[in-house]
Amino acid sequence: MYEVRSVVTMFSASYEYDVTVKACARIRRLVISVTDLRKTALFETHKNLKARMVPFGGWNMPVEYSGIIQEHTAVRTGAGLFDVSHMGEFIVTGPQALDLIQFITCNDASRLVDGQAQYSALPAEDGTVVDDLLVYRESANRFMLVVNASNIESDLEWIHNHNSFLARVENITNATGLLALQGPMAEETLQVLVDLPLNQIAAFRFARGQVSGVDATISRTGYTGEDGFELYFAASNSEQLWNSILRAGRRHGLLPAGLGARNTLRLEAGMLLQGNDIDRTTTLLEAGLGWIVKHGKGSFIGSDALAKEKAEGPRRKLVGFEMLGPEIARERYPIWIGGQEVGYVTSGSPSITLKKNIGLAYLPVDLAVVGETCEVVVRKRDCKAQIVSTPFYKRSSK
Amino acid sequence: MNPEGLLYTKDHEWIHVAGDVGTVGITLHAQEALGDVVYIELPRVGDKFESHNSFGSVESVKAVSELFMPVAGEVIEINSAIKDAPETLNSDPYGKGWLLRIRIQNSAETTALLSAHAYDQYIAAEA
Numbered sequence: 001m002y003e004v005r006s007v008v009t010m011f012s013a014s015y016e017y018d019v020t021v022k023a024c025a026r027i028r029r030l031v032i033s034v035t036d037l038r039k040t041a042l043f044e045t046h047k048n049l050k051a052r053m054v055p056f057g058g059w060n061m062p063v064e065y066s067g068i069i070q071e072h073t074a075v076r077t078g079a080g081l082f083d084v085s086h087m088g089e090f091i092v093t094g095p096q097a098l099d100l101i102q103f104i105t106c107n108d109a110s111r112l113v114d115g116q117a118q119y120s121a122l123p124a125e126d127g128t129v130v131d132d133l134l135v136y137r138e139s140a141n142r143f144m145l146v147v148n149a150s151n152i153e154s155d156l157e158w159i160h161n162h163n164s165f166l167a168r169v170e171n172i173t174n175a176t177g178l179l180a181l182q183g184p185m186a187e188e189t190l191q192v193l194v195d196l197p198l199n200q201i202a203a204f205r206f207a208r209g210q211v212s213g214v215d216a217t218i219s220r221t222g223y224t225g226e227d228g229f230e231l232y233f234a235a236s237n238s239e240q241l242w243n244s245i246l247r248a249g250r251r252h253g254l255l256p257a258g259l260g261a262r263n264t265l266r267l268e269a270g271m272l273l274q275g276n277d278i279d280r281t282t283t284l285l286e287a288g289l290g291w292i293v294k295h296g297k298g299s300f301i302g303s304d305a306l307a308k309e310k311a312e313g314p315r316r317k318l319v320g321f322e323m324l325g326p327e328i329a330r331e332r333y334p335i336w337i338g339g340q341e342v343g344y345v346t347s348g349s350p351s352i353t354l355k356k357n358i359g360l361a362y363l364p365v366d367l368a369v370v371g372e373t374c375e376v377v378v379r380k381r382d383c384k385a386q387i388v389s390t391p392f393y394k395r396s397s398k
Numbered sequence: 399m400n401p402e403g404l405l406y407t408k409d410h411e412w413i414h415v416a417g418d419v420g421t422v423g424i425t426l427h428a429q430e431a432l433g434d435v436v437y438i439e440l441p442r443v444g445d446k447f448e449s450h451n452s453f454g455s456v457e458s459v460k461a462v463s464e465l466f467m468p469v470a471g472e473v474i475e476i477n478s479a480i481k482d483a484p485e486t487l488n489s490d491p492y493g494k495g496w497l498l499r500i501r502i503q504n505s506a507e508t509t510a511l512l513s514a515h516a517y518d519q520y521i522a523a524e525a
Contacts, residue, residue: 052433068459069434260433260460328437328457350436350459379439379455 040085041177041238049256057150057275059086062258071261072352075224078253079183081245082262085235088152088173090145096165097141104162104301105135106284108294112137117204117221120292122158123302127283127309131155132274134221136206144217144232146178148274162301177238181245182228182265184395185252190229192248194218198229212244223262225269226395267358268351270320270391276331277318277346277360285314286362316343317368320390321376323357327383329376335361336375336382342367345376351392358392359385399518400425401492405508406517409450409466412492415508420471423496424456424487427521432458435487438480440498446472447500449507454497456487469507471500 037060051062101109107120122130131151136144147155193212206219216233278287329348348359375382404412410428414421437457447467454465487495
């Protein structure tokens with residue numbers, strides 16, 4: 001029994017670890033010492049709430065408060081509040097801000113209007129994934145990019161190295177707080193604190209407003225599969241905003257929620273986790289992200305490789321699966337079909353909402369067929385699973 | 399904080415010894431570290447293990463953890479009730495959440511285990 005192993009198994013993103021259960025058991029210390037970790041402005045607040053803190057992407061983050069099951073359920077039925085200030089924010093400005101973004105990302109940012117956000121990715125030349133991100137258009141010459149915590153420095157370097165445009169890129173991560181309020185009661189909870197009608201903010205739209213007297217970008221986005229908002233604001237206001245929202249949400253069943261619930265929620269919703277499901281070994285098309293690859297906009301990093309792959313068809317595909325027995329698949333577990341190892345699990349977890357054990361895995365295209373079965377190797381035993389369509393969970397529309 | 403009268407391991411298991419019968423479970427600290435337990439894999443009655451051998455695993459929502467035998471012995475009883483109610487490991491780790499009973503092979507091995515006080519100190523130093 002050892003807690004660090006648990007955490008390492010859960011978030012493989014940036015830590016060195018051995019994948020076999022046996023070897024994991026022997027890991028006694030994280031490679032990175034806890035004192036090297038960065039803290040969000042809410043670190044003490046989380047400790048006071050008795051959160052279990054874990055290293056994630058170089059940050060010391062709350063993985064759970066009252067328990068993952070309770071927090072997950074709160075987000076599906078009421079609301080949950082996440083501190084995701086570890087995410088990276090870059091401001092891109094200048095007359096060629098859009099040109100830079102069009103060159104480094106695969107989605108078409110020219111389709112954005114002011115106040116609109118877009119899911120996109122930074123492809124590498126070979127079509128694999130440097131990172132996935134959100135692109136916010138604040139004005140024609142000003143955009144915000146929101147990237148994964150573990151990639152802040154490497155993304156920044158990547159962007160600088162490809163910035164032959166008249167565009168300035170500023171990393172505002174440290175000065176920026178980010179809270180995600182997610183769940184069917186998110187709008188009702190937040191409405192009492194803001195000075196503008198939230199029902200006017202559609203999905204993937206955002207507006208500037210005051211939340212509990214704090215200037216914030218109020219964005220109707222999230223990573224849970226529920227309705228909800230992400231709020232960007234000056235980090236110095238973090239505690240005030242956190243406490244105001246928690247108070248406002250009390251009667252709606254709002255709970256503080258950690259990275260543990262965030263992971264189970266996003267997986268049910270079929271959303272990908274960079275570092276697990278997508279990385280520099282997986283292409284955007286293999287990951288099923290062809291819908292954010294827009295060749296019509298012209299050439300961009302990786303466009304040639306992605307066009308070629310599209311013409312030939314990807315060799316493998318990310319699929320969803322459900323375990324047919326009680327065992328739980330975890331990332332890196334091998335997958336066998338017809339006596340051959342054919343792929344591996346990239347994310348696996350109990351689905352708290354569906355009460356099944358679910359996961360994502362890469363399989364050769366000809367075997368990636370919904371309804372077919374495969375074997376996931378769980379502690380040297382072959383455990384049957386069935387390939388299913390994703391998302392596993394889709395919220396019912398209001 | 400951990401009950402007196404039990405012996406503890408650095409792998410965060412406990413054992414209650416009565417004659418040559420040992421009852422084994424995981425500690426309060428272990429279940430807290432794991433979070434919500436959702437699945438438990440245990441051996442069969444009759445299986446034999448050396449001390450420190452892995453005898454099964456516990457899974458929470460977020461992770462898998464192996465279980466290690468505090469001392470060598472043969473499994474004589476399994477707590478079958480926890481199979482359908484794994485959350486018992488969270489709610490009552492020293493009571494209804496026990497995992498299995500073993501016939502202890504060599505009672506001298508128990509002298510190497512930690513007292514409640516020594517285990518308290520061990521987890522305090524580890525934090």
